[in-house]
Amino acid sequence: MSARRRVVLVGAGHAHVEVLRRWARTPPEDAELLLVVDRNPAVYSGMVPGLVAGHYRRAELEIDGAALARRAGGRVLLEPARRVWAEKRVVITASDIEIPFDWASLDVGSTVRGLDLPGVARNAIPARPIDGLIGRIPHLVAAARNASSRSPFRLAVVGAGAGGVELALCFQARLRREAARPVEIRLVDARDRPLEGAPESLRRRVERILARRGVAWLGGRRVTGLEGLEGGSLRLDDGGLVTGDAVVWVPGPAAPAFLAESDLPVDARGFVRIGPTLQVEGLERVFAAGDCASLPGMPKAGVYAVRSGPILAANLRRALGGRPLRPYTPQSDFLSLLNLGDGTAVGSKWGIAFEGRWVMRLKDRIDRRFVERYR
Ligand SMILES: Cc1cc2nc3c(=O)[nH]c(=O)nc-3n(C[C@H](O)[C@H](O)[C@H](O)COP(=O)(O)OP(=O)(O)OC[C@H]3O[C@@H](n4cnc5c(N)ncnc54)[C@H](O)[C@@H]3O)c2cc1C
Structure with missing residues (x-):
C-alpha cells in the first residue's frame, strides 16, 4: 500500500492554479495530487468584459487547470464535487464517486x-x-x-x-x-x-x-x-x-449550495468559514480560499483569491510536513480597474480615481500577465 498522502483540490480557481503552478515547480515529497473540477479550461473573469466588448478572443482568457495539474504530476477528475464530508475525509462527486483525502482544499468560487x-x-x-x-x-x-x-x-x-x-x-x-x-x-x-x-x-x-x-x-x-x-x-x-x-x-455572489449541504461550517450566506491559515474553522485537514470562503475583512473579488494562492500553497506544504502554518491577511486596499469597453478604463487606488486609455493599457498588461503565468 502506498504511504503517499493524498491532497484533493476542488475547483481550479485563482488560488488553486497558483498551488498547482508551485507544486509543479517543486512537488512535495510523498504526496499525491488530485484536481476535481467541474469544467476545464477556466475563463479568467477579469478579461470577460473585454471579451464582451470584442477586444479579446476566448482562448486569450483561458486557464487550463487540468494541464497545470498534470504538469504537477497530479491526476484530474473532470466532474463537479457535490458534497464534502470533512469528518469522513471524502469528497463526493456528481456521479457519486467517493474520493478519500488526507488534505482537501476548496476554491470553487461563487454563483450569482x-x-x-x-x-x-x-x-x-x-x-x-x-x-x-x-x-x-x-x-x-x-x-x-x-x-x-x-x-x-x-x-x-x-x-x-x-x-x-x-x-x-x-x-x-x-x-x-x-x-x-x-x-x-x-x-x-x-x-x-x-x-x-x-x-x-x-x-x-x-x-x-x-x-x-x-x-x-x-x-x-x-x-x-x-x-x-x-x-x-x-x-x-x-x-x-x-x-x-x-x-x-x-x-x-451567492454561495454554491453544496457547501451548506456538506458538514462544513458556513456563514449566514452559506460560504465556508475559514481562519487566517485558510483552514476551515475547526477542521485541520480542509482548506478553502477565494469567493467560496468566508473570512472577516475578505471581500469577494478575484484579487483576494489571487493573493491567498501563495499562502495556500505554502500551508498545504507545511501541513504535509507537519510544520506550523502561515496566516493570510487580506489587504485593506487594492488597485481596482474597470474596463469601459471603448478602449478606456477607470480605476482607483488609495482612494484616488483615474481614467483613460493608459488605464486600459495598464489593465490589459496586468490581466495578460496574470493569464500568461499559467500557460
Ligand atoms: C464579469 C465579472 C468580472 C469580474 N472582474 C473582476 C476583476 O476585474 N477583478 C476582480 O478582483 N474580480 C473580478 N470579478 C470577481 C471574480 O470573478 C471572483 O471574485 C473570482 O473569480 C473568485 O475567484 P475564485 O478563485 O474564488 O473562484 P473562480 O475563479 O470562480 O474559480 C472557481 C473554480 O471552481 C470550479 N468549480 C465550481 N464549482 C465546482 C464544483 N462543484 N466542483 C468542482 N469544481 C467546481 C470552477 O469551474 C472554477 O474552476 C469579476 C466577476 C465577474 C462576474
Whole structure:
C-alpha cells in the first residue's frame, strides 16, 4: 500500500492554479495530487468584459487547470464535487464517486444571487457560470443586428457592482458597434448608487461615466422577477415593469449550495468559514480560499483569491510536513480597474480615481500577465 498522502483540490480557481503552478515547480515529497473540477479550461473573469466588448478572443482568457495539474504530476477528475464530508475525509462527486483525502482544499468560487426569483433562472443571462454568459454573447449580438425590428434593442444589466458596471458599458460599446438599430442599456440596482463599498472618488466618476455614455440608471429598485415572452422584462418592487429584449444578471455572489449541504461550517450566506491559515474553522485537514470562503475583512473579488494562492500553497506544504502554518491577511486596499469597453478604463487606488486609455493599457498588461503565468 502506498504511504503517499493524498491532497484533493476542488475547483481550479485563482488560488488553486497558483498551488498547482508551485507544486509543479517543486512537488512535495510523498504526496499525491488530485484536481476535481467541474469544467476545464477556466475563463479568467477579469478579461470577460473585454471579451464582451470584442477586444479579446476566448482562448486569450483561458486557464487550463487540468494541464497545470498534470504538469504537477497530479491526476484530474473532470466532474463537479457535490458534497464534502470533512469528518469522513471524502469528497463526493456528481456521479457519486467517493474520493478519500488526507488534505482537501476548496476554491470553487461563487454563483450569482437571485436565481430563485420568478423567471430569472429561465430567462436571464447570469454572469456565472461565466461559460454560460460567454455562450450567450453571439445570440445577443445577433438579436441586436436584426434589422427587421425598428424599435431599439434594450438590454438591462441587474447589479451595479464592478462586474455589472463593466458588463453594461462593454455590452453597450459592442452592441452599438454591431447593431442595426439603436441600443439602450439600463443598469438596475437595489442600492441608490453604483459600486457599493468602492471609494467615493471611483463611485462619483463611474456615475459621471454612466451619465455621459447614456446608460439609464435605475437605482433604488429591487427586481422581484422576470417576465415576458423574450424574458427581457423586469418586474420591480415599486410595481414598475421595465420591458426590454434581454437581461444580464449580476447582482452579487451567492454561495454554491453544496457547501451548506456538506458538514462544513458556513456563514449566514452559506460560504465556508475559514481562519487566517485558510483552514476551515475547526477542521485541520480542509482548506478553502477565494469567493467560496468566508473570512472577516475578505471581500469577494478575484484579487483576494489571487493573493491567498501563495499562502495556500505554502500551508498545504507545511501541513504535509507537519510544520506550523502561515496566516493570510487580506489587504485593506487594492488597485481596482474597470474596463469601459471603448478602449478606456477607470480605476482607483488609495482612494484616488483615474481614467483613460493608459488605464486600459495598464489593465490589459496586468490581466495578460496574470493569464500568461499559467500557460
Ligand atoms: C464579469 C465579472 C468580472 C469580474 N472582474 C473582476 C476583476 O476585474 N477583478 C476582480 O478582483 N474580480 C473580478 N470579478 C470577481 C471574480 O470573478 C471572483 O471574485 C473570482 O473569480 C473568485 O475567484 P475564485 O478563485 O474564488 O473562484 P473562480 O475563479 O470562480 O474559480 C472557481 C473554480 O471552481 C470550479 N468549480 C465550481 N464549482 C465546482 C464544483 N462543484 N466542483 C468542482 N469544481 C467546481 C470552477 O469551474 C472554477 O474552476 C469579476 C466577476 C465577474 C462576474
